[in-house]
Amino acid sequence: DADVTQTPRNRITKTGKRIMLECSQTKGHDRMYWYRQDPGLGLRLIYYSFDVKDINKGEISDGYSVSRQAQAKFSLSLESAIPNQTALYFCATSDSDIPNTEAFFGQGTRLTVV
Amino acid sequence: AQSVTQPDIHITVSEGASLELRCNYSYGATPYLFWYVQSPGQGLQLLLKYFSGDTLVQGIKGFEAEFKRSQSSFNLRKPSVHWSDAAEYFCAVGGSGTYKYIFGTGTRLKVLA
Numbered sequence: 307d308a309d310v311t312q313t314p315r316n317r318i319t320k321t322g323k324r325i326m327l328e329c330s331q332t333k334g335h336d337r338m339y340w341y342r343q344d345p346g347l348g349l350r351l352i353y354y355s356f357d358v359k360d361i362n363k364g365e366i367s368d369g370y371s372v373s374r375q376a377q378a379k380f381s382l383s384l385e386s387a388i389p390n391q392t393a394l395y396f397c398a399t400s401d402s403d404i405p406n407t408e409a410f411f412g413q414g415t416r417l418t419v420v
Numbered sequence: 421a422q423s424v425t426q427p428d429i430h431i432t433v434s435e436g437a438s439l440e441l442r443c444n445y446s447y448g449a450t451p452y453l454f455w456y457v458q459s460p461g462q463g464l465q466l467l468l469k470y471f472s473g474d475t476l477v478q479g480i481k482g483f484e485a486e487f488k489r490s491q492s493s494f495n496l497r498k499p500s501v502h503w504s505d506a507a508e509y510f511c512a513v514g515g516s517g518t519y520k521y522i523f524g525t526g527t528r529l530k531v532l533a
Contacts, residue, residue: 310463339521346429348510348525349464364520396463398521406452406471409514409521411463 309333310412312397318418319387327382327415329397336402338380339409340364340372343394352395355380356402387419422447424513426524433501434532441496441527443511453494454512454521455485464510470494481505506531 310331319325329338336357341349351364353372361372369391371383384391394416398409425444433439445451452471456464468479475487485496494511511524 349523408466413463
């Protein structure tokens, strides 16, 4: 099983619908991140969480919200989806106990808003 | 402001040829630098990372990168490219001060047989 699991892997939804993307990890990491990938724009940070009670906005948080239900779970919600939120979404984790560590990524969720 | 620039959006090389992917960063403190690879339909896999010490770092799949502080660069190289190296490559910077990872816009590599 993957260390960082995202569900669903693919989703098509209609404009105005609420949708939740879920991420769970078995790595025991305290830090979790949500990124969005668009062609030509790379990965942009939406939200990040350093522990269950510490949630921070990234550079493109408008239109999104998150919930850290447990150390291992971090979900991303689109309250009212719009077409320009069509993108590939990645969850990532890192370990604050290891200095200078890299981020570990899930397989991604491809979201299409029609 | 912290940023990462990958000037080449697309690069095409022939199989067996050498490869260099460019990465420039802007970071106020000592940067921690990473190269990731994304194969089609996959997540991001770490190729290598640099924090300190020897400025030439070796990674997986035969890749290496050289940190040049004077040029604010961290270019990725491979002496002989294989068809399976076709993918998108991302440079990223992180640091203990921010605990975040900032990515470049990516370079898509095409390998000709």
